[in-house]
Amino acid sequence: LNPESPEMNFTLKSLDGTNREFRVAAFPGMTFLDALIDVYRTQDNTLGFRYSCTVGRCFSCLIRVDGKAVVACREPMHDGATLEAMKKRAVLRDLVTDDSSTRTFKD
Amino acid sequence: VPGIFAAGEAAGGLHGANRLAGHGLVEGQVMGALAGESAARFAGARPKTDVSDALVRQTWERFRSRVCAGNGATPAWRIKDELAAVMRKHGGYVRSQEGLELASGAVDRMEAELAGSSQAATGLALMDAIEARHLIVTARQVLGSAMARKESRGAHIRSDFSGKDDDGFRLHMTASTRKDGTLSIGTKPVGSPH
Numbered sequence: 010l011n012p013e014s015p016e017m018n019f020t021l022k023s024l025d026g027t028n029r030e031f032r033v034a035a036f037p038g039m040t041f042l043d044a045l046i047d048v049y050r051t052q053d054n055t056l057g058f059r060y061s062c063t064v065g066r067c068f069s070c071l072i073r074v075d076g077k078a079v080v081a082c083r084e085p086m087h088d089g090a091t092l093e094a095m096k097k098r099a100v101l102r103d104l105v106t107d108d109s110s111t112r113t114f115k116d
Numbered sequence: 117v118p119g120i121f122a123a124g125e126a127a128g129g130l131h132g133a134n135r136l137a138g139h140g141l142v143e144g145q146v147m148g149a150l151a152g153e154s155a156a157r158f159a160g161a162r163p164k165t166d167v168s169d170a171l172v173r174q175t176w177e178r179f180r181s182r183v184c185a186g187n188g189a190t191p192a193w194r195i196k197d198e199l200a201a202v203m204r205k206h207g208g209y210v211r212s213q214e215g216l217e218l219a220s221g222a223v224d225r226m227e228a229e230l231a232g233s234s235q236a237a238t239g240l241a242l243m244d245a246i247e248a249r250h251l252i253v254t255a256r257q258v259l260g261s262a263m264a265r266k267e268s269r270g271a272h273i274r275s276d277f278s279g280k281d282d283d284g285f286r287l288h289m290t291a292s293t294r295k296d297g298t299l300s301i302g303t304k305p306v307g308s309p310h
Contacts, residue, residue, distance in 0.1 A: 050193060054236040105239065 017088040019044060024100045028091075035086065042070050042081040045092075045104075057103030071095055072104050121155040123148040133270025180237050183245045188233035192244035195226050199251055207258050212275045216263045223259065227252050253293070260301045261289035 017035045020028050033047045042060055049056045058081070060070040065083035072081050073093040098106035124144030131139050202222045206215035230252070235245040267281035268274050287303040294300050 049240055050191070054191060054241045055238045057239050102239070 017044070017086055019086075019089070020091045021103060022091055022093040023103065024094075035088075039086040040082055041072070041074060041079070041084045041086050041090070041092065044086050045081060057101065057105040059105055119158060121151040121158075123151040127151075133272065135271065183235050183242065184237050186232040186234045188229060190229050190233045192230060192233070192235050192241065192248040195230050195248045196244060196251060199223065199226055199248070199255055203255055203258065207255065207262065209271050210273045210275055211262045213263065214276075216259050220256070220259050220263075223252060223255050256299045257291040260299050261291055264301045264303075265289060 015035050016032055017039075018030060018032050019041075020030055022028055031044070031048050031052065033044045036043075042063065045056065045058045045060075049058075058070065058072070060082060061067045062069070063082045065080050068080055070081040071078060073079070073095060074081075074084055074090050076091075076093075078095065092104065094100045094104045094106050098108065098110070101107050124147050125140055127147060129135065130143050130147075199222075202219050206219035226248075230245075230248055235241050262272060262274075265272060265285055266274065266277045267285045268278055269280050269285065286306055288306060290302045290304055292300050292302070
């Protein structure tokens with residue numbers, strides 16, 4: 010964290026190819042999940058992302074940061090990153106994918 | 117309610133006045149397996165029913181109109197945060213009549229604020245709105261039963277009532293919601309079937 014500029018930016022790549030830029034207040038130890046929650050709470054309450062355990066166990070917050078799959082709750086935030094939904098699944102909104110095909114029910 | 121199954125602490129609790137850290141996990145696993153088996157037996161003995169899209173839409177609209185109808189702008193996540201802070205302060209291990217009443221008043225205000233606010237009807241905002249409503253019900257049960265138990269027992273420590281009172285309170289506390297939505301706190305003897 011640069012104490013001279015306590016803010017960081019990230020880009021959210023959307024379904025239709027448009028990019029949205031967000032700027033959030035940064036703090037030591039901040040993760041990408043912290044940044045997403047900050048945006049949800051202070052800028053866009055419709056932002057689509059999932060999370061649950063916040064300690065890297067449940068993988069609900071699996072997203073791509075700069076093309077690499079990470080759990081957002083354990084990934085230290087850095088300035089200028091690009092966030093995208095996971096590949097190979099239909100994107101429902103923002104970072105939320107349709108995971109229903111991964112569930113199997115025995116009929 | 118026939119067909120609803122619950123496990124672990126959502127179904128009451130096995131551990132009595134004191135529950136050591138970690139025991140809830142075991143309880144969830146054991147009772148979860150039992151609840152799952154019971155639910156499978158229950159469902160297997162009944163014909164399949166389809167939930168119509170129309171019913172889903174109707175239920176969703178009814179809920180959405182409640183969650184998104186107010187004029188206020190307080191987001192549900194803020195109410196959840198405030199509720200957590202109040203409950204941490206007054207509803208934890210050490211309680212007093214004064215603190216419990218303070219917290220009850222705060223919960224009343226939060227409930228009114230939540231009911232009068234309009235939440236975004238998507239994703240997290242909707243989930244926060246649902247959870248905030250359930251947390252308020254749970255907080256009332258915690259505060260109401262802690263207020264009624266005028267003794268200290270296990271992890272329930274009343275700073276204004278020290279020591280156990282077996283004559284008065286060797287009982288389970290029960291909580292239910294009346295038709296008008298208010299909370300009713302009752303008791304039942306230890307060892308009675310659920």
